[in-house]
Amino acid sequence: MGEFTGKVAFITGAAHGQGRAVALALAAAGADIAALDVGKQIEYPAYDFGSSADLDTLKAEVEALGTKCVTFAADVRDDAAVTRAVEGTIAALGRIDILFNNAGICAYAKVDEMTDDEWNAMIDINLKGPFNVTRRAVPYMKQNGGGVIINNSSVMGLRGGNRLSHYTASKWGLTGLTKAWAIELAPANIRVVSIHPTGVNTPMNDGLAAMEGKTPIEIAEASAGNLLPVPWVESEDVAHMVLYLASDKARYVTGAQFVLDAGLLSV
Numbered sequence: 001m002g003e004f005t006g007k008v009a010f011i012t013g014a015a016h017g018q019g020r021a022v023a024l025a026l027a028a029a030g031a032d033i034a035a036l037d038v039g040k041q042i043e044y045p046a047y048d049f050g051s052s053a054d055l056d057t058l059k060a061e062v063e064a065l066g067t068k069c070v071t072f073a074a075d076v077r078d079d080a081a082v083t084r085a086v087e088g089t090i091a092a093l094g095r096i097d098i099l100f101n102n103a104g105i106c107a108y109a110k111v112d113e114m115t116d117d118e119w120n121a122m123i124d125i126n127l128k129g130p131f132n133v134t135r136r137a138v139p140y141m142k143q144n145g146g147g148v149i150i151n152n153s154s155v156m157g158l159r160g161g162n163r164l165s166h167y168t169a170s171k172w173g174l175t176g177l178t179k180a181w182a183i184e185l186a187p188a189n190i191r192v193v194s195i196h197p198t199g200v201n202t203p204m205n206d207g208l209a210a211m212e213g214k215t216p217i218e219i220a221e222a223s224a225g226n227l228l229p230v231p232w233v234e235s236e237d238v239a240h241m242v243l244y245l246a247s248d249k250a251r252y253v254t255g256a257q258f259v260l261d262a263g264l265l266s267v
């Protein structure tokens with residue numbers, strides 16, 4: 001029996017990066033996994049998205065850990081596809097206890113050069129996406145008598161980011177949703193928290209650096225915000241934090257922001 005045996009976790013952006021690491025860590029602790037990802041390249045930004053093949057290998061890796069996994073190729077902007085994924089999870093796994101709103105994009109743009117398409121994609125995916133998934137999952141959490149929603153914001157959900165105004169706005173918005181949903185959903189015994197990582201060693205990190213014509217380490221050294229002498233944190237560090245927040249050890253934790261920033265926000 002694992003700590004999460006009998007629980008079902010619904011994870012967006014699960015094909016690679018942080019979502020995949022969280023899916024595998026929760027499965028290793030006994031949870032059944034519903035893994036949603038757009039699963040293909042979309043119009044923006046120009047870096048590698050998770051693929052349907054990544055979803056297939058994730059399913060195999062979860063099942064090798066001894067728990068169940070269902071996968072959905074869906075865009076969090078598409079309410080009908082999100083609804084089908086949530087209902088498909090209930091049909092296959094019976095419940096949703098943990099929601100990790102993790103799918104997101106990032107790209108640099110100066111405010112006076114930003115296009116409507118760039119602004120809209122950032123806000124629609126990073127802010128409306130979590131709204132789409134949450135509003136479909138919450139009725140099933142209420143049926144269970146409770147649950148936990150963990151929103152993957154960023155340090156940029158608690159500070160400003162240079163040439164990242166659309167990203168920063170989306171992540172502050174997600175911090176706000178966390179606060180508001182925590183108030184609204186506490187009577188239903190649904191906890192809502194946000195996490196705020198510094199740079200994480202994922203395909204997003206690699207892709208952002210490549211779009212700048214730099215290596216990830218050059219980008220990290222140029223920003224040099226972390227107090228601890230590390231360029232970034234790993235997806236597994238994020239998974240440790242998410243597992244704590246999803247667990248009964250955090251049963252009275254809601255509405256709060258958890259930084260995983262190697263000290264960045266301390267100065």
Ligand SMILES: NC(=O)c1ccc[n+]([C@@H]2O[C@H](COP(=O)([O-])OP(=O)(O)OC[C@H]3O[C@@H](n4cnc5c(N)ncnc54)[C@H](O)[C@@H]3O)[C@@H](O)[C@H]2O)c1
Pocket residue numbers: 012013014015016017018019036037038039040048049050051074075076077102103104105106125129152153154155196197198199200201202203204205
């Ligand atoms: N990498 C970082 O430095 C960093 C730091 C702080 C916060 N974050 C946030 O953490 C989250 C995960 O980031 P990551 O580093 O794992 O990124 P990533 O790009 O490596 O992985 C993101 C996953 O989300 C999927 N995705 C993107 N748009 C989607 C959509 N519209 N619908 C469904 N799936 C979609 C991608 O296919 C990919 O598999 C994001 O919300 C990101 O903003 C990242």
